[in-house]
Amino acid sequence: MFWDDMELQMFLMILFLCLNSKVCESRVNHKPPCGYPPSQWCRSLEIAIECGVQKQCLELNATRLTATVPPVEVTLYYESLCPGCRSFITQQLYPTWTLLKDIMRVNLVPYGNAQEMQNMVICQHGEPECHGNMIEACILHTSSNEAFHIINCMESASNVLTAAQPCLQLFAPTITWETISACVRGPLGRSLIHENGAKTRALNPKHTHVPWVTFNGVYTNEWEDQAMSSLFHLVCSLYKGTKPPACTGVLQKLDRSFC
Template sequence: MKLSGLLVVLFLIFPEQETFGISDPRPACRFPPSQWCHSQEIAFECKVQKQCMELKAISSNQTVPRVSVAVYYESLCPDSRYFITQQLFPTWTMLQDIMSVTLVPYGNAKEVLSAASPFTCQHGAPECRVNMIQACIIHFTGNPLSLQIIYCMESSADVLNATQPCLQLYAPSVSWSSVDSCVNGRLGYQLMHGYAVMTRALNPVHTHVPWVTFDGEYTQENEDKAASSLFHLVCELYRGVKPPACTGAAVKLSRSVC
């Protein structure tokens, strides 16, 4: 954290010290705010031990890797759609600071040697098209926009027809023509081929979708937990200081009214 940012945090969380010309009746500490957390002795003298410990926890938390969640799925698979809309997106909405998401829209598709149709999909040609559309959207928008767009699509009654409205809603700067060109051109094939390679490289080999890995690993235990509460599993797997959403701790917010 830069010094300027640190000072702002310190002034915000240490209201008992003299700031902005408002004097505290207790003796002021001899050190400037920039040194309050340099040592335990200074923190003790300035009566900010608890706040310095919290600040240290926040700083160290930033170095802890996020829980990496990769979802291998099919765009028209009912179970995939349910997991994305009922588990993945709500959990990411609350825990995006401690988790990263990778979407792989391929699933049980097969790569075939046919110029007319290089892929076959479990739910037919429409699913192959939507898979490729979502691959192109991921390519053009990245996270978190792609997750929001795909959630919008998967939660719609008609996934394919929801594509353009969802794209316009979350990524208006990305034109539909660019996505359509990707789907109908070589780029779309290259993206899907890449997802095919990723899916075939899974160890153990996937047997169904959605197939979810955590930090690159799959276990039946984690899959069962993710199916019932992905939120609690991500909180459990995160190695840093748990955010308030995980612990249920109350967060003190400044309250203003009109």
């Protein structure tokens, strides 16, 4: 069974909150009589009541960040083989998202400085980059939950294109490479690249280079300079809600047990 990050976080939090609870202990060590796995105990009030963990779920919800405050939306316009784009993804964007995914949302738009001419797309770094852009566009469309993990894996590799299939198998084993290949070869892939081109051309101000990063749909030179050097601190500063401990550096006293 594979859990997404939210499910895993929920399970770990429930374990933490009920370490000293006999009710929770019995459900962690044995199959819960309610018939739901631990990752779903707090999905709804009805499930929580049925599984006997409503108190723990209420405590878990109280620890979450305020849901009414929107996350910082970071959109990256990039090219799959651009060295600067690859460095930004692997050294700034992905690590920051890993730490701050509760307060930021990442959108990836693979296209960059490409040009559409008579139903053809010409890319800055040649046909291999066009192929890489389309692979990543198809991955984003087909595997929305794991797409960023896959693309970071690709961009971290010495060869982006040859890494695509093993990275897909690693992070999205239920999606076959044939599915991505069919998207790349067919009208869906062309449509996705056309949409990315339209999004890129609609930028205001118009992009002059890549990586090009917007925050909540807005681009400024100052924000881009900060993002290239310390995206983590910029996202923390732009978030309007209660800052998570990772941003503030404030130590939190937790009730912990040790072995």
